[in-house]
Amino acid sequence: MFATYLIGLREGLEATLVVSILVAFLVKSQRRDRLPQVWAGVGLAVALSVLFGWLIEYTSTSLLARSEDRELFEAVTSVAAVVFVTWMIFWMRRAARTIAGELRGKLSEALAVGSLAVAGMAFLAVVREGLETALIFYSAAQSATGGTGSGPLLALVGGIATAVGIGFLLYRSAVRINLSTFFTWTGALLILVAAGILKYGVHDFQEAGVLPGLNDLAFDITGVLDPNTWYAALLAGMFNVTAAPSVLEMLAWVAYAVPVLVLFLRRPAAPAKPAPAPTTAADGPTTTAADPKATGTDGPTTTAVDDPEATAVDGPTSTAVDDPEATAVDGDATAAQDGPATAQPAGSRRA
16 A cells, blocks of 8 residues: 555645646736636546546456456556656656746746636646556556555545645645655655566566466565565565566566666766856947956956856846946946946046
């Protein structure tokens, strides 16, 4: 049940963060009148996800009469769930820094179109998480308990409820969580869960007769890992670790878990910062060094490199026309628009 709780927590928190970003944007932009459309889109996405989960279960239990067909269906859904989990984990790590800006931009475009566009944007932002959750939950529940009992479903609901509570507290600024650390740890655990789901899928392929070697055991440690003990049940439920796996099952587990974990935990290389553009005199009238007030002799000279507020990367873009403090002089001298610090002939100053 821990595996399904983790799935509900991880996927639920992603969806909750998406919804909180949309709601916060509407509230801060004084567009509370569009909140009902957002909630309508979210509700429709949740309903479709529940319907999709029910359809998967109904197909497995009612539409497929032969056991071989059911085993093959469960194997295919297990492989599909592993693909979705892997894609979701790496996508979230890559898009975590930009997802808020992208969602705000899409919502701004939807607001310009109308209420249906707002509802559709919210629906599309949440439905992906919901469909992934339904598919992954079905595969994880089959892997853990064979689809029997209500424990996995209750654990999933508990994980989603926990995620909604955390998301609400984050929105209200009542708690602060290092989301990068959270998604790293949950991502690593989900990779192990996905490896167990893949192992279960290989077992189903073997039972359906698609793959050979069902009785070729890699090892048998039932004397050490008794399936009837609580810790054996915990390992089987979380990561599908069993006492007597087949050779192909173990090969699939190791071939997936080891390289994917290494790639996921490897720190991505930081993107190189572009070199700052050299400042020119195009922003104002040309001054010369003949006037000491036009040089850095009366105060410390700063450039766009030294002052991050004068660049477009670290702060709002400012020019010599818009912000006199963004010029190359921090002393009394400002741009030509602000005072008479323009170049004069040397003779006129001595006079």
